Amino acid sequence: MQPVAAPEPAKRDPAPTRLAYRLHRLWLTPLFRSLLRVGLPSFCMVFAVGWYLADQQRREELGLVFSDLRRAIEERPEFMVKLMAIDGASGELDQDIREIVPLDFPVSSFDLELEEMRRAILGLDAVAGAGLQIRPGGILQVSIQERIPTVIWRSRDGLELLDGEGHRVAPLGARTDRPDLPLIAGDGADAQVAEALALIEAARPLAGRLRGLVRMGERRWDVVLDRDQRILLPERGAVEALERVIALDQAEDMLERDLMAVDMRNADRPTLRMSPEAVEELRRVKTLETGAIKG
Amino acid sequence: MTDLYQSQRAMRRMRKQAMDRGVIAILDVGTSKIACLVLRFDGPERFSGGDGVGSLAGQSSFRVIGAATTRSRGVRFGEIDAMQETERAIRTAVQAAQKMANLRVDHVIACMSGAQPRSYGLDGEIDLVDSVVSEDDVARVLAACDVPDFGDGREVLHAQPVNFALDHRSGMNDPRGQIGNRLACDMHLLTVDAHVVQNLLYCIKRCDLELAGLASSAYVSGISSLVEDEQELGAACIDMGGGATGVSVFMKKHMIYADSVRMGGDHVTADISKGLQVPLSTAERIKTFYGGVVATGMDDREMIEIGGDTGDYEHDRRTVSRAELIGIMRPRVEEILEDVRARLDAAGFEHLPSQQIVLTGGGSQIPGLDGLASRILGQQVRLGRPLRVQGLPQAATGPAFSGAVGLCLFAAHPQDEWWDFEIPAERYPAKSLKRAVRWFKDNW
Incomplete structure (x- = not known):
């Protein structure tokens, strides 16, 4: 029989103790194992991070360190923008753009809000399109598509230059500054610049006499010639009406006569208004004719 | 119904559970060594390479993923002698096997060589209620077998139906669905010493393992070391272990006799x-x-x-x-073999059609043993090694491991035993609720 009293261990027993055996079995349990190998480290990590960040001051310090690091990277010379190059803008517009995009170079390209700057530049009247691009070498390239003034609009506020779409380009001091451009006037004329241009194109035979176009009641055009002659055009088919008048003029020299207005508003019934002197003259001539006949 | 009978049913449930989980350990508690193998079952389709029966006669549905052997301690004559020591040895083996498998095993199938097995041939017959044999009829005919008085302190380890006869036709393996009037069956009953089994159960329980089956090592070495025709025509497997020499006689693929000589x-x-x-x-x-x-x-x-x-x-x-x-x-080897000869004579081994004798177990590695054995046991003696199973380490392929390997095969394909069939309804107590449930189940 084995000694009942605890025998002194002569040699190391190769058998695992009950505890070791059970722990080994526990360790081989898949759930326990995954818990210990994944669950415990992840819990420790989350706990440690949470404990570290629980302090307000540490959080702020961490944020500061992070933003410093970010700043340091942003301000590397590779990312710095040193000058702004503006293409396609005239001298005045160039000045305007530099005014509304106030940048004190050098500035980091991370700080440039290109989209916002583009919106601001597009807000300028004289700018039709703008593209902003940071080119290698630290250059902020601004490509401008300028609006080209095609017509002068005399509004209640003064003279203004408009482009072909009726968009305001710039104010104008005096009509004589741009004698090459046609003049339009009247409220709402700027909304119908395209039609006005078509009319002016159609009125080319009258170019020498054309003073300008007047928008009447924001619905139709009057062509104003010198000697205060007017051609009243209908709302629709204005160009055709004008062409009819011009054809009449070319055939009969109508406009050379003492007319005050050619009323084309009703296409079926074109009307001429003569000046009072001319009416008087006509009447006299008629009287003479009738007198002569009677007489 | 005895205690072990109930626990055998519980063990079968355990075995099913272990199969579902796919991992089971087998434990060969011998006198000189304790072997533990961890098996992984991947389902039969995994290893079947094409048509037919599959490799290894379809017995390759499992794979050995852990194997460990340790020197046995506290075991004499294949019986547990010093429980603490044996428990430690079992722990050593199980832990090493688990470590190799990198898997925890909870269910274990054990075998042992001692415990003085005794074989009984039983027979019983019944009249069939309707002329077709149903599973219930098989259960009833098994229950109708006269159980001999095997004495106090003995438990049934194996109770395997080995033969069915329907009217005048005998030698049936599976009578279910066949038509006849009287069903008779022969059953092989193996009893062992109850205390020895209890000790082994206790040891395994102390190691936090659930027992999913128990087998006689003579039987399982026969499964692993006898080839198919030997099992069919009649052969004896002599498992020469350390403390006991197991003898099992196979006929028509069933064990019909088992005994052990308490020498090794x-x-x-x-x-x-x-x-x-x-x-x-x-x-x-x-x-x-x-x-x-x-x-x-x-x-x-x-x-x-x-x-x-x-x-x-x-x-x-x-x-x-x-x-x-x-x-x-x-002289000692001769004595063992003569004892075996006496057991075989007592079992009527000479009446079998083929009298092949297969020596296996660690003791069979003595050089010249086959010559000596053929002088004592008869001409048809060969040395047997266990079947090859997948994943078994080279060190565990020798004849000393025929019990362990046989236990693997036993775990994969257990023989139908008495407790695998439902208890017939009339065996329940008259007022049992279970009986009512069974009646409902059978009639609807």
Whole structure:
């Protein structure tokens, strides 16, 4: 029989103790194992991070360190923008753009809000399109598509230059500054610049006499010639009406006569208004004719 | 119905659970070594390479993923002698096997060689209610077998139906669905000493393992080391273990007899130890290195240093010739084999159509044993090694592991036993709720 009293261990027993055996079995349990190998480290990590960040001051310090690091990277010379190059803008517009995009170079390209700057530049009247691009070498390239003034609009506020779409380009001091451009006037004329241009194109035979176009009641055009002659055009088919008048003029020299207005508003019934002197003259001539006949 | 009968049912449930989980351990508690193998079941379709039965006669549905052997402690004659020691040895083996498998096993199937197995042939017959044999009829005919009085303190380890007869037709493997009037069955009942089984159950329970099956090692070595035709035509498997030599007789693929001789390799070692006056460990070493049972002239001249550590030069430099060693070993081996012969004679082995005898187990590795055995047991003697199973380490493929390997096969394809069939309704107590439930189940 084995000694009942605890025998002194002569040699190391190769058998695992009950505890070791059970722990080994526990360790081989898949759930326990995954818990210990994944669950415990992840819990420790989350706990440690949470404990570290629980302090307000540490959080702020961490944020500061992070933003410093970010700043340091942003301000590397590779990312710095040193000058702004503006293409396609005239001298005045160039000045305007530099005014509304106030940048004190050098500035980091991370700080440039290109989209916002583009919106601001597009807000300028004289700018039709703008593209902003940071080119290698630290250059902020601004490509401008300028609006080209095609017509002068005399509004209640003064003279203004408009482009072909009726968009305001710039104010104008005096009509004589741009004698090459046609003049339009009247409220709402700027909304119908395209039609006005078509009319002016159609009125080319009258170019020498054309003073300008007047928008009447924001619905139709009057062509104003010198000697205060007017051609009243209908709302629709204005160009055709004008062409009819011009054809009449070319055939009969109508406009050379003492007319005050050619009323084309009703296409079926074109009307001429003569000046009072001319009416008087006509009447006299008629009287003479009738007198002569009677007489 | 006895205690073990109920626990056998519980073990079958455990086995099913373990199969569902796919991992089961097998534990061969022997006198000289304890082997633990961890099996993984991947389902039969995983390994079946194409048509037909599949490799290894369809028995390759599992794979050995962990194997460990340790020197047995506290086991004598295949029975647990010192429980604490055995428990430690089982723990060592199980832990090492788990470590190799990198998997925790909860269910274990065990086998043991001792416990004085005794075989009984039972028969019973019933009249069939309707002329077709149903599963219920099989259960009833098994229940109708006259159980002999095997005495107090004995438990049924195996109760396997080996033969069915329907009217005048006998030799049926599966009578279900066949038509007849009287169903008879022969059953092989193996009883063992209850206390020995209880000790083993207790040891395994102490290791936090659930027992999913229990088998006699004579039976399972027969499964693994007899080839198919031997099992079919009749053969005896002699498992020469350390403390006990198991004898099992197979016929028509069923075990029809099992017994064990309470002598084995340890007795040979003890004889050498006594004869040569050396410690048991030295005797074991000398036996395994130089042992044999047939002396030749050469053996007279081969001197073996048997050593010693007394400090006395003459004593420590002793030598012995191999012939002397054989002279010590042979009488004991002869005695074992003669005992086996007596058991086989008692079992009526000579009436079998084929009388193949297969020697296996660690003791069968003695050189010249087959020659000696054929003089004692008959001409048809061969040395058997266990079937090859997938994943078994090379070290565990020797004949010493035929019990362990057989237990693997037993785990994969257990023989139908008595407790695999439902208890017939009339066996329940008259007022049992279970009986009512069964009645409903059977009638709807």
